[in-house]
Amino acid sequence: MARYNRRTFLRLTGVTFGAATFGAGTTAGATGKNSRFLIDLREVPRSAIPSDVEIIHDISQIDLLAARGDPSSVGGKAATTPDIKVDQHDGGPAVERDGPTVDEKSQSHNHDGAPTNTELQWDKRVQNVGDLTDKPGGGTVIHDTTKGEGTRVAVVDTGVYDAHPDLQGVVNDELSENFTTDRYDWRPHGAGSHGTHVAGTIAATNSNDGPAGGVLGTAPETEIVAHRVFSGVEGEGASTGDTIAALAAAADKGCDAANFSVGYMNHNPEKHPELREIKAIYQRLSKYVRKKGMVFVNSAGNSSLDMDKTNALSLPTEVEGVFGVAATGPIGCGWGGKHSANEEKWLTGNRLEEPTAEPAFYTNYGSAVDVSAAGGNADLEALDSIEWAKRDLVYSSVYKTTENGNTVPGYGWKAGTSMAAPQVTGAVALVRSLRPTASVEEVESLIKATASDAPGDNAYHGAGHLNLKQLVKRA
Known part of the structure; x- marks a missing residue:
């Protein structure tokens, strides 16, 4: 297999991957008198805001306040900040591949026919989350102790397709909300399956009764609050103001954690000084949500960026109080091999060249990383030539649009720190189900104290690699 390290790949392709991208001077609306901007009420009283400024x-x-109008009409320069537009790059993940619909069988492998969907969830199997083997009852699993019951987490993303059989009954439709300016509700409405994939990683129930079964989340009895901040309407996108509002509201709704797989990746703050202002706003937000008892989980980004460089700023991961998650993944998982009668050996085959805790080629790294978790990896050359190479990515719930324009539930592979963050969000739900009164600091400390050693240095793993068995045992 051809091997790519993170620097070689980015140099060869000239591509920067990220859960979101940011362009210089980009805002969430038009410029001038009809632009979107943020108003700092510590710098200007509400009564001084002109009536023709719309409060969003x-x-x-x-x-x-997030507003639209003429920013020059509101106080001095310190009173306003551009409402920077957040654009997803290729739907968020660094790499993604389609899978079957809920009614289809998975593609065959070499020992007992087509695998069930859970056989493709190496991220859950390696953590021993549930009884996912061909021979049930083979030992104690995490869900014997807790499934996250009594907890609530927010997915601040593209919305969640709750008609998926593995997500039915999981989403609180009364608390879920649309924070964009389009006219739709909190479901995706064309914004993409990124949030649905994230929600499945956290809380899928494995309820699909199709021929290949369903997928299982880390905390299938937690409650999802879907806060949509991306719009499927052309030109709408997402903005800083929408995301800040959605995160603050999640804390107000009593969420134990918010999963935020969005950010501003690989940017030079010297060229974009407004990013310093945005960082300060996220700092205020972080202090607020922590006081409300919510863990703010954020993907570290997919730019292969050393976040400790002086000319780099990855937001909001580098904000104090934000729990940053880097990504790991295998190379060679389920590619096949000669072990036709043994499920465990088939999953690793004879080609597992890198373990599941190996840093992914795209992950950001640095002192802002608190832990690493399964986000998927990829041999990029093999993805174009070997069908099973996509199994190194994370497999979860998605939705698809057919040629007739119908929306149908399905499954798909994605890799990115966006896929790693929800592994930790699910872990927060497990801890809070066992320790409902644990503070944010106590929850974060438990996750870090029980993390395992992993390949690579601390820059890629922070305190270590997420270890659910030790975490639940300690909790």
């Missing part, structure tokens, strides 16, 4: 989000919990 009142985020007075942190003395902030």
